[in-house]
Amino acid sequence: MQQPVLKLGSALLTAALLAGCAGSARQLMPTPTLYQLPGGQAVFEPAVEARQSLGQSQDIDLLYVTDRAPPTPAELEAQAKDETPLPYGQGRARHIAFGSAQVQMVPALGWNTLREQSQLAERTEEVNLELGQVRELGVYPEEPYSVIRGDDGKVLRDRAELARHFNAKAALQGEVERRLAAVPKKELMLYVHGFNETFATAAFTAAELCHFLGREQVCAFFTWPASTTGNFLISYTTTTESADYAVAHLKKTIRTLASTPGLERLQILAHSRGTALTLRAVSELVTEAIAAGKEPVDLYKIDNLVLLSPDIDVDIAAQQITGFLSDPELMTVWPEGRLPRAINGRLTIYASPEDRALLVSRILFRSRNRVGQLRTEDIPDSAQRYFEAVGRIDLISYEGKRTDLFGHSYFTTNPQVSSDLIELIRYGKKLGQPGRELVKTGRVTWTFPADGP
Numbered sequence: 001m002q003q004p005v006l007k008l009g010s011a012l013l014t015a016a017l018l019a020g021c022a023g024s025a026r027q028l029m030p031t032p033t034l035y036q037l038p039g040g041q042a043v044f045e046p047a048v049e050a051r052q053s054l055g056q057s058q059d060i061d062l063l064y065v066t067d068r069a070p071p072t073p074a075e076l077e078a079q080a081k082d083e084t085p086l087p088y089g090q091g092r093a094r095h096i097a098f099g100s101a102q103v104q105m106v107p108a109l110g111w112n113t114l115r116e117q118s119q120l121a122e123r124t125e126e127v128n129l130e131l132g133q134v135r136e137l138g139v140y141p142e143e144p145y146s147v148i149r150g151d152d153g154k155v156l157r158d159r160a161e162l163a164r165h166f167n168a169k170a171a172l173q174g175e176v177e178r179r180l181a182a183v184p185k186k187e188l189m190l191y192v193h194g195f196n197e198t199f200a201t202a203a204f205t206a207a208e209l210c211h212f213l214g215r216e217q218v219c220a221f222f223t224w225p226a227s228t229t230g231n232f233l234i235s236y237t238t239t240t241e242s243a244d245y246a247v248a249h250l251k252k253t254i255r256t257l258a259s260t261p262g263l264e265r266l267q268i269l270a271h272s273r274g275t276a277l278t279l280r281a282v283s284e285l286v287t288e289a290i291a292a293g294k295e296p297v298d299l300y301k302i303d304n305l306v307l308l309s310p311d312i313d314v315d316i317a318a319q320q321i322t323g324f325l326s327d328p329e330l331m332t333v334w335p336e337g338r339l340p341r342a343i344n345g346r347l348t349i350y351a352s353p354e355d356r357a358l359l360v361s362r363i364l365f366r367s368r369n370r371v372g373q374l375r376t377e378d379i380p381d382s383a384q385r386y387f388e389a390v391g392r393i394d395l396i397s398y399e400g401k402r403t404d405l406f407g408h409s410y411f412t413t414n415p416q417v418s419s420d421l422i423e424l425i426r427y428g429k430k431l432g433q434p435g436r437e438l439v440k441t442g443r444v445t446w447t448f449p450a451d452g453p
């Protein structure tokens with residue numbers, strides 16, 4: 001009995017330390033390997049350089065969508081010493097809101113210096129991120145939406161409420177269209193964070209990804225009330241249910257973004273507990289499309305779906321990825337048993353057996369395996385063959401040294417991993433191509449070279 005108790009104590013200590021990680025400022029992530037000088041690729045294309053030369057700010061303007069509630073009086077009191085109080089707290093809102101969030105690069109180095117520092121393996125100038133102005137641009141109606149009873153006794157939608165919904169949707173799509181007009185790639189990168197994240201820390205990660213993806217597409221993040229304070233066990237279970245609560249809102253967000261005129265592709269990146277939220281939302285959207293007799297990829301325009309350090313049970317993840325394949329009565333309009341296509345690119349999973357943060361959820365849920373800790377040998381050959389037949393699925397295991405305290409954020413803290421992610425999203429490279437020379441360890445599994453790139 002002693003060993004499990006010790007493991008749980010260690011896990012809870014990890015959790016307690018993790019609870020202190022959220023902050024109002026942080027350093028810009030290390031430079032991904034593919035950009036590092038000498039000989040590295042340019043971070044920014046001429047179109048981006050031209051915009052900056054016109055005097056535009058080096059700060060990053062993100063689109064956000066959230067179902068977080070405004071901060072409570074207690075949260076405001078706790079933020080009193082912070083120079084930039086957060087606009088949203090840890091409670092659940094009964095509506096979706098969206099707007100603009102500025103992430104500032106400080107100190108202001110000037111564009112040329114920032115570009116140079118963004119290509120150095122060891123920076124000579126400090127580059128920090130701080131949350132700047134946050135402007136709420138629109139709010140959907142309160143849920144549940146109002147209904148009325150007609151003269152014939154039937155329950156009808158409230159037309160005024162319906163109008164407010166579609167006005168909010170049009171405003172969000174209008175904002176996306178405005179942003180699409182200003183970027184060379186007509187695509188949107190949507191980042192979904194995990195547990196123990198504030199509005200600010202979610203914005204920081206989205207900004208880092210946007211910066212090193214070359215600032216070429218619309219950059220957005222979906223932020224939900226992932227708890228960062230209080231008793232860890234209570235916070236984690238609350239967060240788990242808040243993720244369930246956010247599924248409907250993320251589905252509505254993806255539908256709205258994907259149907260925006262002019263949007264060609266949607267890149268979805270989810271981290272930690274946010275992967276469970278995202279995978280369930282996408283799975284349900286795929287089921288909706290199939291039930292309507294439509295190709296999911298045409299409706300939602302998802303190019304790549306990337307799960308980073310997934311905090312989700314292996315069996316649940318497998319069911320959500322393949323569930324529609326095991327329900328032939330759902331797919332009645334596809335001839336000769338042909339399967340619908342959910343995404344245009346790849347479903348890519350980044351995992352690490354050294355991810356200590358996932359030990360907490362593994363113990364709490366008594367889960368055999370978390371997807372984010374999988375190794376090649378954890379996936380039997382029968383499963384490898386099945387996923388190979390399904391296609392478009394890759395599991396990449398990082399088994400090197402931890403580059404952050406608990407080995408849970410290696411997609412930003414490890415230049416080798418972030419470089420591979422950028423090659424996938426920005427350049428559309430497949431595994432095995434130049435820049436993505438990983439070691440193939442199975443039919444759908446890969447690992448990073450032990451001696452680096």
